[in-house]
Amino acid sequence: MRYFGRMTTITTPLSKKLGLRYPIVAAPMFLISNKEMIVAAAEAGILGTMPSLNARTAEAFEADLAWIRSKTDRPFGINVTIGLTAPERLARDVELCLEYKVPVLLTSYGNPTEITKQAHAHGTTVFHDVIHLRHAKKAEAAGVDGVIAVSQGAGGHAGLIIPYVLVPYLKEQLSVPIIAAGCISGGAQVAAALALGAEHAYIGTRFIASQECGAVDRYKAMVVDATHEDVVYTDAVSGIHANFLKESIPEATTADRSPAAAKRWKDIWSAGQGVSLIKDVQPIAVIVDNIVREFHDATARLRQ
Numbered sequence: 539m540r541y542f543g544r545m546t547t548i549t550t551p552l553s554k555k556l557g558l559r560y561p562i563v564a565a566p567m568f569l570i571s572n573k574e575m576i577v578a579a580a581e582a583g584i585l586g587t588m589p590s591l592n593a594r595t596a597e598a599f600e601a602d603l604a605w606i607r608s609k610t611d612r613p614f615g616i617n618v619t620i621g622l623t624a625p626e627r628l629a630r631d632v633e634l635c636l637e638y639k640v641p642v643l644l645t646s647y648g649n650p651t652e653i654t655k656q657a658h659a660h661g662t663t664v665f666h667d668v669i670h671l672r673h674a675k676k677a678e679a680a681g682v683d684g685v686i687a688v689s690q691g692a693g694g695h696a697g698l699i700i701p702y703v704l705v706p707y708l709k710e711q712l713s714v715p716i717i718a719a720g721c722i723s724g725g726a727q728v729a730a731a732l733a734l735g736a737e738h739a740y741i742g743t744r745f746i747a748s749q750e751c752g753a754v755d756r757y758k759a760m761v762v763d764a765t766h767e768d769v770v771y772t773d774a775v776s777g778i779h780a781n782f783l784k785e786s787i788p789e790a791t792t793a794d795r796s797p798a799a800a801k802r803w804k805d806i807w808s809a810g811q812g813v814s815l816i817k818d819v820q821p822i823a824v825i826v827d828n829i830v831r832e833f834h835d836a837t838a839r840l841r842q
C-alpha cells in the first residue's frame with residue numbers, strides 16, 4: 539500500500555473527544571520526556587505528554603507550560619505522580635495545569651479522586667495508570683475518564699499481565715475507556731491494541747529513540763541495539779518492579795526503597811521489551827508517520 543501526503547486519520551471515540559489525528563499517546567517518562575517532545579508529538583497529531591517533575595521546580599514547570607502553549611494549540615497531557623511527589627509541589631503542579639488549561643492529566647502512583655474532581659471542574663480529562671483490576675476499579679470509582687492498562691514488558695513500572703488478557707479483561711470489567719500501554723513500538727501493535735478493545739495506544743520506549751528526546755546518545759543507542767533479552771524486570775533499583783536495560787545496571791545494585799532511589803533512574807536506564815522492534819533514532823514526526831503506515835498495512839492485510 540502506498541500513501542501520498544498526509545496519512546489517513548485513525549479515530550476512536552476517545553481520540554475524537556480529545557481532537558487527535560491518531561489515537562496514540564507519547565507516554566510520560568521520568569527524566570526523559572520534555573517540552574520539545576510534547577510539541578513535536580502534538581504537531582504530528584498524537585498526544586504528547588511529560589511528568590510535571592521533569593521540570594526541577596514548579597517555576598520551571600510553569601515556564602515549560604507557557605512555552606508549550608506558545609508553540610502549539612493542539613492537545614497535550616501532563617503526568618502527575620501522586621505518591622512520588624511532595625504534596626506542596628503536587629498541589630502547585632495541578633493548579634498550574636488547570637491554570638494553563640492542560641487538556642489531559644495523567645495520574646499515577648496514588649489515589650486520583652481529589653485531582654479528578656478538580657480537573658473535571660475545569661473540563662480537563664483524567665486518565666489513571668493501572669496494572670491490574672483492583673486499582674482499575676478504584677480509579678473508575680474515583681471518576682477518571684479512562685484507565686491506562688500497563689501490561690507486562692512495559693517500560694518503567696510494569697505489571698505482570700500480558701496485554702492479550704489485560705486489555706480485553708479490563709474492558710469487560712469497566713465502563714470507562716481503556717488505553718493500552720506496554721511494548722507497543724509499531725503500527726501493527728497499535729492495530730492489535732485497538733482490536734483488543736483499547737481506544738488509545740500509550741507508547742513510551744519507542745520515543746526514547748527520538749531525535750527530540752534529551753536522553754544521552756548511549757541510552758538511545760542501547761534502546762536501538764537491545765532486544766527483549768536485554769531487559770530485566772526487577773525491584774532492585776527503586777523498590778517497585780520496573781523494566782530496565784540490563785547493561786545499565788551495576789552489579790552491586792540492591793533494593794533501596796528510599797526516595798533517593800528515584801535518582802537512580804538517571805544512571806540506570808528503563809526500557810520495555812518493545813526495544814526488540816526499535817531500529818533507529820528518528821524525529822517524532824517520522825516515527826508517527828511510520829506507525830500510521832504500518833497500522834494501515836496491518837489492517838489491510840487482515841482484509842486480504
Ligand SMILES: Cc1cc2nc3c(=O)[nH]c(=O)nc-3n(C[C@H](O)[C@H](O)[C@H](O)COP(=O)(O)O)c2cc1C
Nearest residue numbers: 565566567568646692693694720721742743808810
Ligand atoms: C524511562 C521511563 C520512565 C517512565 N516514567 C514514568 C513516569 O514518570 N510516570 C508514569 O506514569 N509512567 C512512566 N513510565 C511509563 C510510561 O509512561 C508508559 O506506561 C510505558 O513506557 C509504556 O510501555 P513501553 O515503554 O513499553 O511503550 C516510564 C517509562 C519509561 C521507559
